[in-house]
Amino acid sequence: MKILLSNDDGYQAEGLTALNLAIKPLGAVTVVAPDRNRSGASNSLTLDVPVRATAYALNSYYCNGTPTDCVHLAISGLFDFEHDIVVSGVNDGANLGDDTLYSGTVAAAVEGRFLGLPAIAISLCVESGSPRNFEGAARFAARLVERLSKSPLQESVILNVNVPDLPDSAIRGVQVTRLGNRHRAEKVVRAQDPRGRNVYWVGSAGAGQDAGPGTDFHAVAQGYVSVTPLQIDLTRHAALPELERWLKLE
Numbered sequence: 297m298k299i300l301l302s303n304d305d306g307y308q309a310e311g312l313t314a315l316n317l318a319i320k321p322l323g324a325v326t327v328v329a330p331d332r333n334r335s336g337a338s339n340s341l342t343l344d345v346p347v348r349a350t351a352y353a354l355n356s357y358y359c360n361g362t363p364t365d366c367v368h369l370a371i372s373g374l375f376d377f378e379h380d381i382v383v384s385g386v387n388d389g390a391n392l393g394d395d396t397l398y399s400g401t402v403a404a405a406v407e408g409r410f411l412g413l414p415a416i417a418i419s420l421c422v423e424s425g426s427p428r429n430f431e432g433a434a435r436f437a438a439r440l441v442e443r444l445s446k447s448p449l450q451e452s453v454i455l456n457v458n459v460p461d462l463p464d465s466a467i468r469g470v471q472v473t474r475l476g477n478r479h480r481a482e483k484v485v486r487a488q489d490p491r492g493r494n495v496y497w498v499g500s501a502g503a504g505q506d507a508g509p510g511t512d513f514h515a516v517a518q519g520y521v522s523v524t525p526l527q528i529d530l531t532r533h534a535a536l537p538e539l540e541r542w543l544k545l546e
């Protein structure tokens with residue numbers, strides 16, 4: 297099995313190292329990851345400058361692009377072989393609900409859909425003072441990869457996995473979930489540059505709003521690993537009939 301690893305925290309991130317160690321026994325691992333932290337890059341591609349891939353270790357490359365660039369490169373030209381699966385992470389932070397639209401971690405997995413095969417995005421829901429158990433999350437990713445290799449899912453899905461940052465013994469199990477959503481984000485934080493001009497930092501994400509039973513937020517808050525199957529189709533199918541009528545009003 298040929299496994300492609302990427303992330304959005306950059307090739308030196310602790311979560312990627314942990315993932316690599318846990319996945320290695322399962323097959324031939326290749327890493328293509330951004331040269332720096334590109335969290336929040338979503339599905340962006342770099343089109344205005346060339347993208348380079350530089351080897352930094354055996355079968356491991358960093359790239360001056362986004363997570364999507366990394367996976368795109370890896371599956372469409374950087375190598376003369378095809379990968380069987382893409383695993384992205386372990387992200388340093390949760391990717392719950394709306395986070396999935398901004399996340400570079402999820403985007404790297406989404407880009408893997410070109411393979412027509414399942415891809416996994418895995419994130420550790422760190423909080424201040426939590427144990428940063430990247431190894432535990434990485435081991436869970438390895439279990440999923442192993443299961444997918446032995447028993448492929450019929451549906452081509454992206455698995456968005458969020459692991460509570462707890463010691464292994466405190467994880468209560470696994471729940472299949474749907475995405476919840478968050479309250480609106482905190483306001484931007486304004487500061488001044490040395491020339492007295494205003495600059496802004498994007499503020500924190502909001503707390504969970506749709507976070508009841510069945511959601512990814514709820515599972516993680518209860519100490520369960522959350523596994524959400526994602527699809528790419530953003531069509532609001534339920535709105536199609538009403539929109540048909542609405543456009544015929546005049």
Ligand code: MN
Nearest residue numbers: 304305335387
């Ligand atoms: Mn990240």
